[in-house]
Amino acid sequence: MSANRIPVQIQNTQMNFLMLSEVVRMIETEDGLDSLLTMGCDAELLDQLRNRSTRDLWNISNRASGFTVLLSPKELLNHINGIDRQRRDDELCEYFVMHGASRQLLIKLFKRSSDEIRRLREMLVGRGTVGRTGLPKSLRVRDEIHNTWYSIIKNCPNESLRTWLYELHQRYPEYTIETLHSTIKEFEDDEAPNQISKENLSSIK
DSSP, rough: HHHHHHHEOOOOOOHHHHHHHHHHHHHHHHHHHHHHHHHTTTTTHHHHHHHHOHHHHHHHHHHHEEEEEEOHHHHHHHHHHHHHHHHHHHHHHHHHHHTTTTHHHHHHHOOOHHHHHHHHHHHHSSSSOOOOOOOSSSSHHHHHHHHHHHHHHHTTTTHHHHHHHHHHHHTTSSOHHHHHHHHHHHTTTTOOOOGGGGHHHHHOO
């Protein structure tokens, strides 16, 4: 996408009318008028448009062969990617809610308010409360979870805590996310194997 702006011709009466109406709206504001004049719009033309009726603007839109708008591919792509990121974020948050993450953990991982988390939990899992989460009874299982956790971090050192927890839950779906989170915090003050950076470890706490 080498072009910063791509001209797109609009040949639709309704779209023409909307664009003319937007120009009139700009004329009615000081900043908008200054902007139009700076871009080279004729002052007499702007005065004519300002005083035209809605019917006149519609007739002009119907008569016009079309207007041209400038499309920014880079900006459009940024918005598309932003929507996709937000959708993935929402879906992951819902996954954590449905698989037993605590309210405190959800707030920390997804930057949502307490009320947002409460409403989401009520919608997805009902009004039940989450009690104190215990660790897996088997020491062998807990050791396996720790080893898997450090392996996930080692393989994906630049990912976020929530991504690591998601991957861990994929390996141990029989446990809630809160149980897994409590397990990996069991020895959080111990030195991590494989010389994992302090920066990564600090995000676990």
